[in-house]
Amino acid sequence: MKKENLIIVGILFLCIVSIVMGIYLIGEKTVEGKTRILTRKKGVAVVYLYGPISISRRTSGWARFLPGADSITSELRKIGKITTIKAVVLRINSPGGSIGAVQEIYEEVIRLKEKGKKIVVSMGDVGASGAYYIACAADKIVANPGTVTGSIGVLMSLGNMEELFRKIGIKVEVIKRGKHKDIGSLSREMTAEEKRLLQGLIDDAYDQFLQVVIEGRNLRKSKAEKIAQGQVFTGRQAKDLGLVDEIGNFQDAVRLAGKLAGIPGEPKVIELPKPFPRILGIFSSYFMTNPLQDLMNENSIRLEYILQ
CATH class of the missing domain: 1.20.5 (Single alpha-helices involved in coiled-coils or other helix-helix interfaces)
Known part of the structure; x- marks a missing residue:
């Protein structure tokens, strides 16, 4: 039985x-390698970018298929092949994320623009740091008056458990070849030289972010540097500073995208179907790591454009 x-x-x-x-x-x-949506009417596609941005949420098992930068860039590439989609609204509700993931999405948005698609960003509760980096690729940025945005800067956080390890009797033996191979280790304090090396990484990543803001928002370098010190702004403040184009909601962004693309009347909203990832999302709780593992993972050398 x-x-x-x-x-x-x-x-x-x-x-x-x-x-x-x-x-x-x-x-x-x-x-023949081209994606075809079952509609002949010109419209505006909507792509959602929610939560912290990383290449993927998990690296093993079924969880690697859950949404991450890879799935976003894949969706953008599909949209680029669909002739009936004339504009894209990138709906953002994110504090940013890892630099590599942010830059991959940014580059795909730029490629869409090069194909003639009009891009409008619609910010929800938050569109800060790396999420704002991505927004700078758009033709227009629309935010709510109370949206939290800005936070233009770079962050790297590393823990030091040397004292804790000593108290609980844990001794870490490091065998290495390369003077700085264990830079950022949890088991010891960093040297002044190591801090200078990491600051060099931070400075270079910051310069990349600043240049994107200057080019995307057509700002003078002196003005961009003044507002790119990690501070956050409301949507209304951001508009006054030139970081945002219009104050409005999601529907306002859709109408603006349609207008930029020359679509008469109320534009048709097109969303690429994604039922399979949604089904997988139901099982995502099975792939969560424990808090200690999360702490160990977070202590790796990783640059982030993220709002804290």
Whole structure:
């Protein structure tokens, strides 16, 4: 009886997977490497960028398919192949994230613009640091009056557990080749030379961010440097500073995107179907790491454009 039940459960699972994949294929067809959405009316695509930005949320198992920078860039590339999509609203509600992930999304947005797509960013609660970096690639930025934005700067946080390890009797032995190979180690304090090396990384990453702001917002360097000291602004303050173009909500951004693209009337909103990742999202809790593991991972040498 138990064996029969397992067979039935297995069959049901396969049926569910088949239905989900069927829905996905109906919503989107790929022919000769080109994505074709089942609509002939010109419209505005919406891409959502929510939460901290990283290449992917997890690196193993099913969880690697959950949304991250890779999925966002993939979606942007698909949109670039769809001729009926004339503009894109990038809906942002994010404090930023790792520099590599931020820059990959930024570059894909730039490529979309080069293909003639109009890009409008719509900021929700927050569109700060790395999220603002990405927004600088857009033709226009729309924010709510109370949106938290800005935070233009670079952050690297490293822990030092030397005293804790000593108290609980943990001794770390490091075998290395390369003077600075264990820079940022939890088990010891950094030297002055190591701090200077890491500050060099921070300074270079900051210069990259500053240049993006200067070019994207057409600001003088002196003005950009003054407002790029990590401070945050409301959407209304950001507009006065030239960091935001218009005050408005998501629908205002959609209408603006349609107007920029020359779409008459109320533009049709197009969202690429993504049922399979949503199904996987239900099981995401199975892939959470424990707090200690999170702490160890966060202590790696990683530059971030992120709001704290």
